[in-house]
Amino acid sequence: MASYDSTYQPGARSAGISGRERLGEWIDRHSGTFFIAPAVTMILIFAIFPTVYSIFFALSRVRFMPEGLKFRYVGFRNFAKQFFGSAEVHFLGRTDPVSIFGMVLFAIIVAAVLWWLFRSLRITTWVGMLGRSISAAMAIFLAWILCASLLSGNAIGTLYTTLFYVFVGCAIQFVIGTGLAFLCSQPISGKNFFRVVFFVPLMITPLGVGYAMKMVADVTKGPFEPFLKLVGLQDWVWSADAWSARFIMVVCDSWQWIPFIFICMLAALENIPRDHVEAAQVDGASSVQIFREITWPQILPVAVTVLLIRMIEAFKIVDLPNIMTGGGPGSATESMTLNALYIWRANDLGSSAAIAYLLLILTVVVCASFFNYVVLGQIRKTRA
Amino acid sequence: MSDATYRFNKANRTLMQRLFEAPAVGKMSPASKVVAYTLLIVWSAFVIFPIYWVVITSFKDAAAVNQGPYYIPWVDFTPTLDAWRTMFTEDPHCNFTAIARQFWLLIYNSLVWIISPVVSFAPMEPQICKIYLAFTNSVVISTFSTALCVLVGSMAAYALARIQYAPRFGNIMIFVLLLVLVILATTYLGAPWWASATVALALFYFLARALRRHFRLSLGNGDILFWIISQRILPPIVVVIPLYVMFQAVGMLDTHLALILLYAVANMPIVVWLMHDFFANLPVELEESAQLDGATRPRIFWEIVLPLTRPGLAATTLLILVLSWNEYLFAVFLATVKVQTMPIMVAAKNAGEKGVFWWEMCAVIVLMIIPVIVMAILLTRFISRGVLLGAVKG
Numbered sequence: 054m055a056s057y058d059s060t061y062q063p064g065a066r067s068a069g070i071s072g073r074e075r076l077g078e079w080i081d082r083h084s085g086t087f088f089i090a091p092a093v094t095m096i097l098i099f100a101i102f103p104t105v106y107s108i109f110f111a112l113s114r115v116r117f118m119p120e121g122l123k124f125r126y127v128g129f130r131n132f133a134k135q136f137f138g139s140a141e142v143h144f145l146g147r148t149d150p151v152s153i154f155g156m157v158l159f160a161i162i163v164a165a166v167l168w169w170l171f172r173s174l175r176i177t178t179w180v181g182m183l184g185r186s187i188s189a190a191m192a193i194f195l196a197w198i199l200c201a202s203l204l205s206g207n208a209i210g211t212l213y214t215t216l217f218y219v220f221v222g223c224a225i226q227f228v229i230g231t232g233l234a235f236l237c238s239q240p241i242s243g244k245n246f247f248r249v250v251f252f253v254p255l256m257i258t259p260l261g262v263g264y265a266m267k268m269v270a271d272v273t274k275g276p277f278e279p280f281l282k283l284v285g286l287q288d289w290v291w292s293a294d295a296w297s298a299r300f301i302m303v304v305c306d307s308w309q310w311i312p313f314i315f316i317c318m319l320a321a322l323e324n325i326p327r328d329h330v331e332a333a334q335v336d337g338a339s340s341v342q343i344f345r346e347i348t349w350p351q352i353l354p355v356a357v358t359v360l361l362i363r364m365i366e367a368f369k370i371v372d373l374p375n376i377m378t379g380g381g382p383g384s385a386t387e388s389m390t391l392n393a394l395y396i397w398r399a400n401d402l403g404s405s406a407a408i409a410y411l412l413l414i415l416t417v418v419v420c421a422s423f424f425n426y427v428v429l430g431q432i433r434k435t436r437a
Numbered sequence: 438m439s440d441a442t443y444r445f446n447k448a449n450r451t452l453m454q455r456l457f458e459a460p461a462v463g464k465m466s467p468a469s470k471v472v473a474y475t476l477l478i479v480w481s482a483f484v485i486f487p488i489y490w491v492v493i494t495s496f497k498d499a500a501a502v503n504q505g506p507y508y509i510p511w512v513d514f515t516p517t518l519d520a521w522r523t524m525f526t527e528d529p530h531c532n533f534t535a536i537a538r539q540f541w542l543l544i545y546n547s548l549v550w551i552i553s554p555v556v557s558f559a560p561m562e563p564q565i566c567k568i569y570l571a572f573t574n575s576v577v578i579s580t581f582s583t584a585l586c587v588l589v590g591s592m593a594a595y596a597l598a599r600i601q602y603a604p605r606f607g608n609i610m611i612f613v614l615l616l617v618l619v620i621l622a623t624t625y626l627g628a629p630w631w632a633s634a635t636v637a638l639a640l641f642y643f644l645a646r647a648l649r650r651h652f653r654l655s656l657g658n659g660d661i662l663f664w665i666i667s668q669r670i671l672p673p674i675v676v677v678i679p680l681y682v683m684f685q686a687v688g689m690l691d692t693h694l695a696l697i698l699l700y701a702v703a704n705m706p707i708v709v710w711l712m713h714d715f716f717a718n719l720p721v722e723l724e725e726s727a728q729l730d731g732a733t734r735p736r737i738f739w740e741i742v743l744p745l746t747r748p749g750l751a752a753t754t755l756l757i758l759v760l761s762w763n764e765y766l767f768a769v770f771l772a773t774v775k776v777q778t779m780p781i782m783v784a785a786k787n788a789g790e791k792g793v794f795w796w797e798m799c800a801v802i803v804l805m806i807i808p809v810i811v812m813a814i815l816l817t818r819f820i821s822r823g824v825l826l827g828a829v830k831g
Contacts, residue, residue, distance in 0.1 A: 077733050077735075077736075080733065081735070084733070085600045088593065088596035088600070088738075089593045089596045095589065095701065095705065096702060099680070099698060100668050102679070103677075103683065104676060106683075107678065110679065122682060124624045233477070236473050236477055237477070239465060239473055241465065241470065241473055241474070247477050250484055250485065251481070251484060253484065256763075256806070257806055258762070258765065258805060261491075261802040261805060262487075264783065264787075265487045268795060269490050277506075278505065278506050279506065340469075365669060371766065390672055390673075393674045402678060413670075413675050
């Protein structure tokens with residue numbers, strides 16, 4: 054072979070090597086850079102750069118001028134507005150009279166969080182402690198808003214509407230998705246049919262889902278109108294009441310996203326060795342016992358990862374409330390992304406960027422906490 | 438238990454036992470079968486009904502939609518093709534020559550963007566057959582962005598699975614600092630973006646070389662992988678405002694290329710995260726022996742590694758294709774006239790104060806669903822083999 058020639062010297066450019074071969078060698082030597090550079094460059098330009106750029110929007114008052122955008126530095130005024138200023142009720146909800154029940158519950162939650170922080174003092178390093186402090190601060194803040202608004206009987210803002218979509222939506226989707234996957238992993242015929250059918254909603258554009266659901270949920274011309282009349286609910290309008298509107302949002306969001314949980318959990322369930330379950334059946338274990346002792350521990354690591362992915366995507370919800378209710382009644386169904394979108398349309402780019410940033414911080418802290426304390430814990434438990 | 442006793446016991450079960458006990462290991466009892474099928478069928482109805490409603494609405498006329506719910510074609514309303522006919526004939530130029538010309542312009546422009554500083558774009562005519570334009574835009578954008586995304590993403594995933602990287606922490610800090618300075622200069626001081634970017638890149642190169650010895654702390658492959666995957670957490674609303682300004686500055690607003698690049702970046706984390714696992718699970722011996730035979734890394738990747746991971750690659754490609762086909766938020770911000778995609782056509786049927794043309798909108802939605810359903814059927818074949826499982830396991 055040519056490359057084992059005794060005269061071969063690394064780095065020497067002999068006249069016999071063609072230009073193409075030299076290029077190939079050069080690429081091969083730098084293949085480490087060559088392979089990863091396109092991806093990293095693209096992410097730097099189209100994700101990191103805009104994210105950093107966005108901070109400057111959030112810290113400025115931005116105006117459209119004939120020659121382009123005009124930035125004027127205003128400090129943290131755009132952020133302060135969301136917490137203490139004109140947008141406080143819209144973002145956090147009404148936090149004014151705090152009930153006794155809210156106070157007591159808040160005290161209990163704070164005590165629990167501080168106790169958790171105190172206990173982890175012994176088991177982690179200072180870096181871990183920093184992360185835990187951030188999680189704890191976020192937990193206390195969210196608990197205060199929850200106790201002061203919802204549990205004191207006040208209206209909630211876009212912050213808790215978003216969290217309602219994320220947590221309630223994810224819980225419903227996870228339970229139903231896993232249940233369906235469990236049914237489909239049983240020995241029944243027609244499995245493939247159900248698999249295809251259950252998968253379809255994920256394939257439709259979220260926008261189309263929004264309009265389709267708006268049609269189906271219509272109370273005057275929609276398909277359920279005669280049934281509502283039959284039960285005597287012909288005057289009931291779901292979009293007029295804050296909680297029923299939010300709940301309909303969650304139902305429609307679930308319609309689209311249960312398939313995602315379903316396919317991932319189905320793959321996990323089918324990966325469990327059949328003989329474990331069958332051996333337990335022969336030994337006379339009931340199906341509840343089999344599920345609790347054999348199936349559940351084996352799918353748990355996949356389950357928490359799927360839940361994390363779903364949570365990350367759920368924070369971005371915008372199309373459904375935008376189309377179905379336009380954020381109404383009032384601002385009851387507005388998610389944070391939708392709020393930022395409306396403010397952008399009102400040409401207040403600074404506040405819009407500030408809300409987007411608050412959403413980013415919220416998402417990162419919640420998802421990172423979930424990843425560190427739940428997902429990693431479960432993965433470690435299975436590896437051990 | 439002997440065979441005879443087994444058969445005796447089986448033949449003499451009570452009715453309750455027959456109903457509630459499984460006849461054999463690995464089978465279900467009749468009662469639980471009934472429960473399972475009921476639940477599955479109820480859920481199928483729940484899933485299918487909105488889709489069914491969209492499909493039949495696309496065959497209704499205005500009267501049938503507005504006069505209250507009608508459920509079954511030919512029974513309580515007469516289906517018409519009005520909505521579909523309007524979709525393809527609403528523009529006066531929706532004829533064969535116009536479409537052919539449009540198609541030619543599309544090819545011409547997609548070739549020209551490579552040398553766009555030299556040759557100018559031929560102007561597109563957005564009023565020509567909107568639905569055709571949107572459909573081709575969607576096809577072009579989603580195919581090109583998927584190809585780019587899967588290629589670049591799997592290259593990165595492969596590199597992270599096989600090559601050791603150690604980017605120095607100090608270099609990253611310098612980079613972020615320079616990035617902030619560039620943005621400060623362009624936003625508040627009004628410096629031109631290309632000049633500040635060039636200066637910053639040169640500065641980064643020299644600083645990184647000069648200070649190389651002083652940085653000890655470096656990151657590993659796992660950190661890079663986590664960094665790429667964590668990009669998915671970023672809510673699109675955070676980046677869409679600066680992206681609008683960015684594309685405006687370089688004159689790329691309302692172009693195919695802008696959307697192609699954006700969709701590729703937005704879906705990159707998914708590709709890297711799914712493909713990394715496939716590459717890491719490949720036996721490394723194959724690549725080593727190819728390397729001994731003198732194959733270069735790019736060639737190994739192209740001729741050995743990619744063909745071996747074909748099922749995973751196919752599943753990932755189809756997933757990305759569907760995601761970029763359905764994307765709306767970026768499109769509505771960055772594609773105003775020329776490169777309107779199908780989701781924008783759906784939203785366009787909501788004509789403000791005149792109300793929503795539900796029947797036409799449903800026709801567009803159905804047109805969007807058809808190619809995707811075909812993909813769904815293809816995709817489930819791969820999913821049933823548990824292809825996606827490895828990635829979820831983490």
